Amino acid sequence: MTDDDRPSNPYLTGLFAPVRDEVTAFGLPVTGRIPDGLNGRYLRNGPNPLGVDDPAAYHWFTGPGMVHGVRLRDGRAEWYRNRWVRSDSVAGQLGEKQLRGPRHQDMDFAPNTHVLRFGGRILATVEGGALPYELDEELGTLGPYDFQGTLPGGFAAHTLVDPASGDLHAVAYCWAYPYVEYLVAGTDGRIKRRVDVPVEGSPMMHDFSLTESYVVLYDLPVGFSMDAAIAGAGLPYAWQPEKQARIGLLPRATDTGAGGIRWIDIDPCFVFHPMSAFEERTPDGGLRLVIHLVRYDRMFADGRHGPDECPPRLERWTVDVNAGRVRQEGLDERPVEFPRIDPRRTTARHRYGYGVQQPTDGYGDTRAARHVTEATAGGPPVGQMGLGIVKFDLERGTSEVHRVHPDGDVGEAAFVPAEPGGPDAAEDDGWLFAYSFDPVRGATDLLILSAQDISGEPVAAVHLPARVPVGFHGNWMPDE
Template sequence: MTGNGNPYLTGLFAPVRDEITAHSLPVIGRIPASLNGRFLRNGPNPLSVEDPAAHHWFMGAGMVHGVRLRDGAAEWYRNRWVRSDAVAAELGEKQLLGPRHQDMDAAANTHILRFGGRYLATVESGPLPYELDEELNTLGPYDFQGTLPGGFAAHTIVDPASGELHAVAYCPAYPYVEYLVAGTDGRIKRRVDIPVEGSPMMHDFSLTENYVLLYDLPVGFSMDAAEAGASFPFGWNPAKQARLGLLPREGRAEDVRWLDIDPCFVFHPMNAYEEDGGPDGRRIVIHLVAYDRLFDTGRHGPDDSRPRLERWTVDLRAGSVRQEVVDDRPMEFPRVDPRLMTGKFRYGYGVLEPGDGYGDSRAKQHIAAGTSGPTIDRVGIGLVKYDLERGSSEVHRVHPDGDVSEGVFVPGRPDLDEDDGYVLAYAFDPERAASDLLILSAQDLSGEPVARVQLPVRVPIGFHGNWMADEE
């Protein structure tokens, strides 16, 4: 496969061609004894592309990469395509049995989570998730034991207080988005259909103790683009008013309170929580990554503007939202300690991207590869840890010619403090021409890795993943 001028098919984004199983992986340093489980990450890895010049990064077939850690050893590395109908056909395999939503075929390439003892690869805009087994083999589409009323979502939140799974799903064919809650029994227990206009792309959402936060922003499905054959038929609509929706957790669609905000787009919130606003009432504080504009001129990926960390403060009494920049360095893939989702937190993590003096030489890679490269380079140059209480940050830099993916915080033990644990991420080592699993101390992020697990192959730049601890 050649990139044909498409930067998302070349260099560090180029798909790998083979499924690999490797055992007894080499380790530099010492893997913490508390890390017993699997570190899994999903991302696009197309088998073939009909028109490389028109290919969009978001549309590649999903491939999950995983490392199994146990008793201080790295037992295996595996990478497996998620067997959607299209992938199974291209590999010459039988289509897997199971339910489908509106006959949609899922390039389940966005996230991988475990809920109710099941490993689920997800994607947005309506298809069902695909269930995998512990060795990353695809079992088939999953509809929450027959209780999912429609399609599903790319992103979910597990409420630490209840253990329930929350999601906001959309489908371009529907004039509403669905707020869904799955109980700890793995069955959907709550559904709220919320009317929206313009088929907005709601990639993610936020959850607080009492509210579901909906990002109704100026990126939506375009029928004109779909009819013209666009591989990714979504675009920026400058005429649409950006809104933040506040749905009470136990409320109905008519209870949503919509607040106008400045035009922007949000893929990924970091976290949101409620706090006392003094005599003026309670506030909601949201930390998220925002773009000024997206999918307006970019043809291959999110290349229109640089993402930055912002803090939004919602005054519930006044019905207003204050949008402030926390860090103007380009960053994405924000994460927090999962034990603190929906509540107040101090530390957040993200991936720094080139720009503003950070790794601008990355553009030379595209020139050397004979491609023009994207307007905005989505290569990760380092992991950043934010101390939001002190207003400071520290960075773990990777090799200037390498990359690093989303960093996932893992507590050292369930009872330890917020930042007492590890940050796990895949990083490409150009000197080996292969990737490593980095295990960093969250309390010394800029220091040398606690351990570096050497993988036999490159893990392409991708999207999201999770640490799946062994269930006791």
């Protein structure tokens, strides 16, 4: 890929452009003071292609994963590392020996979407039928991982840990299957429950929601397109306007399998990322689910390179389980993505949520009501993807923002509790970790913000020696 090629695809230029080198740096400089007790690693995954044969066809979601990590211990930033996940293809391009291990349908992909720790293992994850890859504590790749031989197929990009049981929940899909798989892994690291849920159109289910009683599935009008695959599309998924959008409520407590699921029709839309979900009783004794999520009007209808068609909005969906109805309510007009909450409150009622505010010019200037196709022609902004981190007070309907340099960038903010605690601990007593590009230095900082004073100055900024490209998801992994 040459410099002349890059402008043809906005996801290969500016802050999206891949970095070329793996970096190891020790003794990182810090502005401010790293809070006591933060001993562990902050890791974040994202696409970072080694080379692109056809920049015009490249899709942001398809680049091999590179994990960026910062190690904190005893008030010091000990190291920064970035490492490609060594799939067979990546290892070959780097001139390294391929790693042995299981495969699903001979798929070879370096997971680029998320990174988590479960059962004592660090796993890079992706959706669509590929396996996770296990990493060591210094981000070296150990190989593909199939949950000790118990994973029935591919895995998922997003997972949720139920704080009550410690079990890991996921919903996996593969273009070749007429169903999606609800999977539960026990704390021993082995899959202990599988439910195959029949679906049509090979839908993309990037994420799901979990309450105390239900798994919530998002069966929406984006699915595998054979025509797009034959045409050589970078990502062969497309908007399917003829498909009925619906959500599925799969009971967690029964063994009825997919026969127990209940489908509820909704208006056409697409959801990459729910923020949270919980249950509450109605005055007449019924049950409703309250779901906060980020909604798009449509997805992959016009854009060729990434999600650059419609601005994402934060909404509240209230599901009347008894009546089989969903009330959809917009909560904020700002484009926002990458929603997170305090993970200790997964499945439980909560007050606060966090997201990354997006620039309006990434999806057309909504204030001037520019048509979507005008925004699509230019793609996402080259110089910035996120303008700030937003803290939403979902009970009061208010928000606060930590703003970054207008020529900079900030990624997903992961909540890190100040104390391990349980659900009775103060919900916003903790920190937010996020990578943020500093245009003055020309490199990225790891920001540590106080969740109780998000609009204030960072508690600490760890100055990395390199740029972290715009990417996807990450987690704080405290020392065990």
